[in-house]
Amino acid sequence: MASPLEIVTVPCLSDNYAYILRDKASGKVAVVDAPDAKAISKALDKRGWGLDWILITHHHGDHVDGVPKLKSRYGCKCVGAKKDEGRLPKLKVALNEGDKWKLGETRLRVIDVSGHTVNHIAYYCKKAGVVFTGDSLFAIGCGRVFEGTHLMMWESLSKLAALPPETEAYFGHEYTLANAKFALTADPENAALAERAKEVEAMRAKGEFTTPTTIGLELATNPFLRAAEASVQKAMGMEGADPAAVFGEVRRRKDVF
Ligand code: ZN
Ligand code: FE
Numbered sequence: 001m002a003s004p005l006e007i008v009t010v011p012c013l014s015d016n017y018a019y020i021l022r023d024k025a026s027g028k029v030a031v032v033d034a035p036d037a038k039a040i041s042k043a044l045d046k047r048g049w050g051l052d053w054i055l056i057t058h059h060h061g062d063h064v065d066g067v068p069k070l071k072s073r074y075g076c077k078c079v080g081a082k083k084d085e086g087r088l089p090k091l092k093v094a095l096n097e098g099d100k101w102k103l104g105e106t107r108l109r110v111i112d113v114s115g116h117t118v119n120h121i122a123y124y125c126k127k128a129g130v131v132f133t134g135d136s137l138f139a140i141g142c143g144r145v146f147e148g149t150h151l152m153m154w155e156s157l158s159k160l161a162a163l164p165p166e167t168e169a170y171f172g173h174e175y176t177l178a179n180a181k182f183a184l185t186a187d188p189e190n191a192a193l194a195e196r197a198k199e200v201e202a203m204r205a206k207g208e209f210t211t212p213t214t215i216g217l218e219l220a221t222n223p224f225l226r227a228a229e230a231s232v233q234k235a236m237g238m239e240g241a242d243p244a245a246v247f248g249e250v251r252r253r254k255d256v257f
Pocket of ligand 1: 058135
């Protein structure tokens with residue numbers, strides 16, 4: 001089945017990604033996060049598209065700083081987490097975990113992925129088989145836990161890990177090469193990871209984006225999703241420990257890597 005969405009990846013600032021979504025049936029256009037109004041406008045203009053909505057994942061400046069300029073240029077409106085309304089740009093649509101919202105004819109569902117920030121949300125489109133994870137899940141990594149707890153982040157990542165393995169995950173930063181280097185220390189016996197690390201190195205050498213990844217690929221190679229696996233537990237010196245605790249140890253090590 002053809003995807004109901006057209007998706008355009010827009011590199012912004014030094015390592016951020018914004019994603020333009022166009023609902024093919026209605027022609028409605030949204031952008032997931034607004035790191036840089038200029039880069040997003042350029043991508044829209046090139047295609048002759050307007051902008052109806054900005055879907056915000058979380059409140060950090062590198063995800064919302066482009067909102068005012070995009071609003072004044074396109075008259076678009078914001079969608080975001082209801083529980084974070086106090087510190088997000090003004091929302092036209094405020095959503096909670098599990099809420100559904102339609103871009104034209106295409107339904108998206110909100111997944112609360114708190115941890116990097118509390119009330120960080122991801123947008124999942126089952127029909128298109130895609131999820132926009134912001135700074136929760138990255139390729140071979142995850143966001144730093146600034147506001148939540150390690151347990152909270154583990155639970156959030158576990159929700160993403162439970163999506164169909166073929167789901168494409170579009171993430172907020174191109175950190176994949178650095179993530180791979182750390183991951184090799186956290187899961188040193190993982191052959192799939194070793195192979196992927198080489199691929200990532202080749203892709204980045206050519207300037208290619210590593211987004212999107214897939215949930216299946218992350219389950220096989222991302223040490224933050226693999227805290228229940230014997231190989232990662234062994235590398236952490238925590239065989240048989242609670243996966244959430246192992247996740248916490250992997251995250252702590254990455255913080256000082
Ligand atoms: Zn962030
Ligand atoms: Fe960010």
